[in-house]
Amino acid sequence: MKTSDLLASAVANTFRSKLRTTLTVLALFIGAFTLTLTTAVGAGVTDYVTKQVASLGANDVFIISGGAQANPTDGPAEYDPETSTASDGTSAGPLAAGGALTEADLETLSATEGLTKVSPVRSVAFDYIQNGDGTKYEFTANPASSITKADLVAGEQLSSGSTENQVVLPSDYLEPLGYATGEDAVGQQVSLGLTDILGQKHTVDATVVGVAQTSLLASGAGINQALTNSAADLQMAGIQTLNPRYAIATARFDASLPAQDVSALKQKVVDEGFSVQTIQDQLGVITTVIAGIVGVLNAFAIIALLAASFGIVNTLLMSVQERTREIGLMKAMGMRSSRVFALFSLEATFIGFLGSALGALVAVLLGTALSAGLAAGPLAALPGLNILLFDPASIAGIIILIMAIAFVSGTLPARRAAKQNPIESLRYE
Amino acid sequence: MGSNLIIDAKNISKSYGSGANRFDALKDVSFQVAQGESVAIVGKSGSGKSTLMHLIALLDKPDSGALEVEGRDALRMKQRELSNFRNKKFGFVFQQFFLTPNTSVLDNVVLPLKISGIRRSERKRRGLQILANFELESKSAKKATTLSGGQKQRVVIARALINEPAVIFADEPTGNLDSATGGVVEDTLFALNKKNGITLVIVTHDEELAARCDRRVYLKDGEIVPSLSNKKVKA
Numbered sequence: 001m002k003t004s005d006l007l008a009s010a011v012a013n014t015f016r017s018k019l020r021t022t023l024t025v026l027a028l029f030i031g032a033f034t035l036t037l038t039t040a041v042g043a044g045v046t047d048y049v050t051k052q053v054a055s056l057g058a059n060d061v062f063i064i065s066g067g068a069q070a071n072p073t074d075g076p077a078e079y080d081p082e083t084s085t086a087s088d089g090t091s092a093g094p095l096a097a098g099g100a101l102t103e104a105d106l107e108t109l110s111a112t113e114g115l116t117k118v119s120p121v122r123s124v125a126f127d128y129i130q131n132g133d134g135t136k137y138e139f140t141a142n143p144a145s146s147i148t149k150a151d152l153v154a155g156e157q158l159s160s161g162s163t164e165n166q167v168v169l170p171s172d173y174l175e176p177l178g179y180a181t182g183e184d185a186v187g188q189q190v191s192l193g194l195t196d197i198l199g200q201k202h203t204v205d206a207t208v209v210g211v212a213q214t215s216l217l218a219s220g221a222g223i224n225q226a227l228t229n230s231a232a233d234l235q236m237a238g239i240q241t242l243n244p245r246y247a248i249a250t251a252r253f254d255a256s257l258p259a260q261d262v263s264a265l266k267q268k269v270v271d272e273g274f275s276v277q278t279i280q281d282q283l284g285v286i287t288t289v290i291a292g293i294v295g296v297l298n299a300f301a302i303i304a305l306l307a308a309s310f311g312i313v314n315t316l317l318m319s320v321q322e323r324t325r326e327i328g329l330m331k332a333m334g335m336r337s338s339r340v341f342a343l344f345s346l347e348a349t350f351i352g353f354l355g356s357a358l359g360a361l362v363a364v365l366l367g368t369a370l371s372a373g374l375a376a377g378p379l380a381a382l383p384g385l386n387i388l389l390f391d392p393a394s395i396a397g398i399i400i401l402i403m404a405i406a407f408v409s410g411t412l413p414a415r416r417a418a419k420q421n422p423i424e425s426l427r428y429e
Numbered sequence: 430m431g432s433n434l435i436i437d438a439k440n441i442s443k444s445y446g447s448g449a450n451r452f453d454a455l456k457d458v459s460f461q462v463a464q465g466e467s468v469a470i471v472g473k474s475g476s477g478k479s480t481l482m483h484l485i486a487l488l489d490k491p492d493s494g495a496l497e498v499e500g501r502d503a504l505r506m507k508q509r510e511l512s513n514f515r516n517k518k519f520g521f522v523f524q525q526f527f528l529t530p531n532t533s534v535l536d537n538v539v540l541p542l543k544i545s546g547i548r549r550s551e552r553k554r555r556g557l558q559i560l561a562n563f564e565l566e567s568k569s570a571k572k573a574t575t576l577s578g579g580q581k582q583r584v585v586i587a588r589a590l591i592n593e594p595a596v597i598f599a600d601e602p603t604g605n606l607d608s609a610t611g612g613v614v615e616d617t618l619f620a621l622n623k624k625n626g627i628t629l630v631i632v633t634h635d636e637e638l639a640a641r642c643d644r645r646v647y648l649k650d651g652e653i654v655p656s657l658s659n660k661k662v663k664a
């Protein structure tokens with residue numbers, strides 16, 4: 001029998017016993033439906049977190065703070081007058097850890113082999129942002145924005161090398177500042193107001209280079225190094241402190257280094273008496289939790305599929321039993337055992353295809369509607385979060401996986417059919 | 430004898446079961462069929478007629494003895510060769526109709542062609558042609574289950590003929606039919622034998638049908654009854 005005929009026969013046979021096929025397909029459908037949705041949730045949340053991580057900082061950045069490595073499981077570090085430094089405790093958010101850094105510390109870090117571009121994160125407190133003569137709005141800058149990549153909706157990322165004062169606005173500032181769209185805002189001048197340590201009011205002008213999705217983890221607008229420096233200088237009112245202190249510093253390393261070299265480098269910095277973390281360290285917990293939840297959901301789907309595979313075995317065994325004479329006749333007429341085996345395996349695989357393709361299709365249709373509904377309603381506070389992200393490759397993977405499971409389940413009945421003696425089959429009443 | 434023998438079975442035996450349940454269905458049977466003749470295998474129910482037919486049609490293997498088909502040792506043929514032989518050289522009409530229900534008459538008739546891997550369009554052409562010969566053209570798209578007994582038997586014969594076989598093995602071809610319809614089926618088979626030179630091996634317990642054959646072989650309890658059988662093969 002030609003393979004194309006074999007395939008057509010397998011498909012036709014599948015539809016001969018409609019109720020039985022439907023029930024088997026239904027079991028596979030549920031498995032495929034669940035797997036498609038759980039993978040989409042996993043992908044959606046992971047994608048969101050990845051974007052958030054990028055908005056927190058680049059993957060070649062260490063965030064270094066003074067004091068011993070704060071290890072959450074070990075409790076507080078013991079005070080040691082030689083190494084411990086005072087921590088002001090005011091720096092909040094994921095970028096804060098340990099004590100303060102001095103100029104000497106920064107020099108030590110700069111001298112450390114493997115670290116480049118060591119720079120302190122200078123925090124600047126702005127009072128407001130204003131577009132021309134418009135209304136003034138409160139304004140917060142993300143101190144780490146010079147090392148971050150914003151999740152842009154318009155424009156470009158901040159340029160760390162530029163001498164121009166640059167700002168990336170969160171998208172919720174657009175309407176209040178009088179910009180209809182993100183594109184309208186890009187290239188515009190805004191004024192930022194601040195008060196120096198002596199109580200004098202100042203303004204700095206800056207160019208909007210980009211508009212970012214409002215972020216869950218990195219709050220505030222992005223400002224580049226040039227703007228940070230000019231604002232910080234204004235804030236100090238020209239007074240040079242003898243001993244400036246910084247909450248944190250950033251340093252770059254070679255992102256292409258293998259993981260163990262990065263760990264060694266981290267250990268070296270820790271040995272010098274600092275705390276050091278990468279962005280991934282800080283978000284590791286979140287991603288682990290997400291992976292755990294998705295894993296549990298997937299386990300349920302796999303259990304459904306396992307049950308479905310027994311359904312396939314049962315369906316096809318019944319089918320082989322029912323078609324004993326037909327199989328015997330085909331073999332009597334010269335159909336080879338290997339082709340009989342192929343016919344039944346193909347039937348199983350086709351049932352697998354039907355169930356998985358339908359399940360995935362319905363999951364995508366329903367999920368897309370659900371995702372849109374959630375984004376407009378309960379999840380509106382998390383812009384940029386697509387709770388269900390359907391990836392064609394993983395959907396194809398799910399379909400192939402289920403077809404493979406169906407094929408394997410089909411081999412038992414198919415072998416039974418292939419082994420049938422034509423004479424015995426033809427005698428079968 | 431010689432090269433015109435299409436089937437040459439020597440001293441073949443076949444038993445079913447083992448130990449106390451052992452049953453010798455065929456005992457030391459020698460049987461020849463020459464090209465173009467019609468042979469009837471006659472005997473009471475349970476005498477081993479179907480068993481003999483299955484063995485010489487390469488559907489089963491004898492426990493002992495020798496079997497040559499078209500001068501080749503059938504007992505040494507590989508599975509693939511055996512399948513090929515049955516598919517290309519033999520046509521089968523079994524004791525029951527064995528039509529696939531819920532499948533069209535045409536699809537039932539062209540099954541041997543489908544198995545041998547012939548193109549769909551070619552199958553359809555040959556299937557419709559042979560159905561026309563049996564005045565069943567109008568039924569080609571009907572489900573096989575909707576036909577009358579006589580029509581079914583004609584479909585079965587059409588299916589046996591579609592691959593233009595050298596031999597037709599028919600097990601009780603008229604057993605399920607009334608005498609009038611049975612007569613039509615018999616006429617069809619003998620016409621094929623006379624006109625196209627197709628060899629006929631007919632299993633029957635119907636004396637009248639047996640009498641129409643060139644030769645009769647009588648079986649009793651798995652053995653040939655020499656006094657009743659014309660063992661001599663027509664040259």
Ligand SMILES: Nc1ncnc2c1ncn2[C@@H]1O[C@H](COP(=O)(O)OP(=O)(O)OP(=O)(O)O)[C@@H](O)[C@H]1O
Binds near residue numbers: 454472473481524
């Ligand atoms: N698979 C089997 N297992 C055990 N015994 C069998 C088997 N097949 C056939 N037999 C026995 O072998 C004997 C011959 O059977 P066979 O079918 O050849 O008879 P038959 O002459 O064709 O009879 P009928 O005219 O009723 O079709 C019978 O007694 C039958 O019970």
Ligand SMILES: [Mg+2]
Binds near residue numbers: 478479480524600
């Ligand atoms: Mg019989």
